[in-house]
Amino acid sequence: MDVQPMGALPEAVNTLSPAPPALTGTVRRRISEGAIAGALFLCAAVSILTTAGIIGVLVFEAFEFLRAVPLADFLLGRVWTPLFDPPSFGVLPLVAGTTIVSVTAMLIALPVGLLAAIYLSEYAGRNTRRVLKPLLEILAGVPTVVYGYFALTFVTPLLRQVWPQAQVFNALSAGIVMGVMIIPLVSSLGEDAMSAVPNALREAAYGLGATKLDVTLRTVVPAALSGIVAAFILAISRAIGETMIVLIAAGQSTTLQFNPLKAMETMTAYIARVSLGDNPQQSTEFKTIFAVGMLLFIMTFVLNLISQRVLAKYRQVYQ
Amino acid sequence: MSQLPTPNFKLQTAGFRRQLAGRKRWGRVFAALCLLAAMVGLVVLAVLIVDVLAKSRGWLDWQFLTSFPSRKPEAAGVLSALAGSLWLVALTALFSFPVGLAAAIYLEEYAPSNWITTLIQTNIANLAGVPSIVYGLLGLGIFVRTLGLGRSLLAGALTMSLLVLPTIIIASREAIRAVPPSLRHASLALGGTRWQTVWHTVLPMAFPGILTGAILALSRAIGETAPLITIGALTYIAFLPDGPMSAFTVLPIQIFNWTSRPQADFRNLAAAGIVLLLVVLLSANALAILLRDRLQKRN
Known part of the structure; x- marks a missing residue:
């Protein structure tokens, strides 16, 4: 294996890193990556919304029902x-x-x-x-x-x-x-x-x-x-x-x-x-x-x- | 040492031997019992299929496939139900597949390990256990009433999408997890971003598995009846759906409708509908198994 002299590497990096086009590319990339991550998260959050929806609908409608019928009559009634x-x-x-x-x-x-x-x-x-x-x-x-x-x-x-x-x-x-x-x-x-x-x-x-x-x-x-x-x-x-x-x-x-x-x-x-x-x-x-x-x-x-x-x-x- | 009584080894081995024969006999009885139990399901499946095939004889013909439901059993058919099922499964796939896949990618490739991720994961596991009729109540409350979609295909498909979403997410996650991490590392080491790694490396490898899971989940949507009854899919539709806002019926609901009539002719029509439904589902299952085998061969 060829071993590079220690000093060579930082120099090579220095010549590469300040190039402006690469930098804007990185920024644009970072934004689109962030947007993708956000969109994926929203899709995963649909499951939370589903649960919230189920509980919301049931609680809302059941509450309306329980205003007309006492809870004890509902749970314990035999007819x-x-x-x-x-x-x-x-x-x-x-x-x-x-x-x-x-x-x-x-x-x-x-x-x-x-x-x-x-x-x-x-x-x-x-x-x-x-x-x-x-x-x-x-x-x-x-x-x-x-x-x-x-x-x-x-x-x-x-x-x-x-x-x-x-x-x-x-x-x-x-x-x-x-x-x-x-x-x-x-x-x-x-x-x-x-x-x-x-x-x-x-x-x-x-x-x-x-x-x-x-x-x-x-x-x-x-x-x-x-x-x-x-x-x-x-x-x-x-x-x-x-x-x-x-x-x-x-x-x-x-x-x-x-x-x-x-x-x-x-x-x-x-x-x-x-x-x-x-x-x-x-x-x-x-x-x-x-x-x-x-x-x-x-x-x-x-x-x-x-x-x-x-x-x-x-x-x-x-x- | 010398105080201990010398055990009569011969006598003990004889007893052990005698017992051993008995124990082995019980073992054989138990093994037979287990085999019997494993066969119960298969026997019932066979009886069910033979019974349905026998009852549908003479009813499952071209006229059955191309006619609308009718009050006269000999003129009745499944055309509108078949069209409704195809519409419903297509729309459900359109909604649930991208969202489910995206959710799976997020959970496998992006999600940080914090309480939100834990919440989402537990929640998905719980949603998979919610009875389907409760999804029907959700669809009725949100899609039919609050969003004003009425008793339309769109409302049905959205309800079904929420129902199958946990299954699609769980199956897709398994497929994504099966992709070896070394491939991800290779892509990242070449300068690929996270998304490039997912899109060009992980997804192509995981795709057959994802597709298999999605097909199985959607075949569940084809056979599901209860939530559609709850959101008010009609039982008598004598026209073809012309768009997502159309009223509709589906195969299982048509079968249910015919089953709940007392006349034998309608029961036979129901049997014919069941044969059709089972053929559709078995083809979907066969496709899924074929895809899975191809995946296993490649890896």
Whole structure:
């Protein structure tokens, strides 16, 4: 390598730097670079505006609603009849509908999704995994209106053969199909969590005489627990927010009851049904959808936050 | 030492062996259970597809593709819904792709690590979990009412853009992050500015991944129904949209409309619509996977 004499370098720099055209070029460049950075920042800020917009719209409209209906009557009332005279705005029947459908869905999605995740992460060979994962992605990509159709025209008739007393629109059918819809979410997030567990842990367990079952259930699953729990919570939030399946298959009954073989309406289905109808937009009935939407937003938001906290707080960081 | 009783190794190994056989049997049962669980989704998917195909037989024809909805099932078709879906996805892509990509570039290449960046990142993660119907309420409050866009394609597309934006940003960020830093260093070392580095070095490398993410996000917009119901997309449209301010319907809403009628003929029409919708979505997915494979091959 040729080594330049020490004095040569500063001289070379000196002859270059005072050239005026280069300087204005640099200034112009700096301005355009700044403008680009600013524009990019504005695009990123759109997400903040979206959240602000959601909260703004919901709070504004829900506030209007709450001027007509006391908060306690809304949250604790057991009768939801906005179109009767006199109307009653107790949201509990809708919350009960959402709960029944979501619990049904979780009874399917959580165990099946977790076992599928274990299969994908611990048992499946590379080739099996390469076929299975895209297929599960397709399952996750099927539009919810299609699942709704399937629930109403395929699952419900089957259920009515088993339980003849089941109504044409019932919460069970919607819940089952919703559970299947959510399986891919649980299995893919669960698999991510379990694949992140280092092999050294598995090998240590094998070294102590554990069988594959012991390794899976006593080492891998506990080590990946934060990710699995986070996936479960996201699944619940997803079930609460799902609209089309329940709108199509679960019916419109807003009587407070807990029999899944009967029709019930969830919060989401109520919002969609009122939007479909032609209630005057200034009426209190119409404002109810924003109040119900606010409740829905708060519930899913809290669940998502908990899910993130679980991940951040309890995650074991492996190299 | 001598005080300890001598363990009967033979007896213990026998017990261990016997237990081991049992443990392994349970292991096999568990493995079978896991395999079964992994298959549940696929079986349902297969049943769903076969069921829909069977019900749509005889209904999915040229006349179905080229007719407007009608009160008579045999004369009804999806033309206006198909046109509406194409308009909607094109407009949504136009709004959401540039903004989402720019946001991803900002977060990956520009953002200083301060509280604003953290806020934006947490916020995007949260927005991805907001139920789609809540986006519908947002669209109704802001685009339909406050901005006075009415129940137009434009209002629908703006709502959909906000809905898919988090997905596009997250996917684009992953693609950008996958570009090796050494390439950026090379560009910067040659005197490239930050933007020149992004534009000439990072984006060309990340583009297939970004495109894949964008296609998947937009295919979600094609299948989404609830927010459009909330902003008031109509269920009966017997004309083609003639511009962004036109009233519209889309495939999923047409399917929903036919599904909610009790007559079997309309249910079959819904099945035909579902087959069409699934074909569109599967093609989009196949395209996305193809692009992803090309990317993996190149790197």
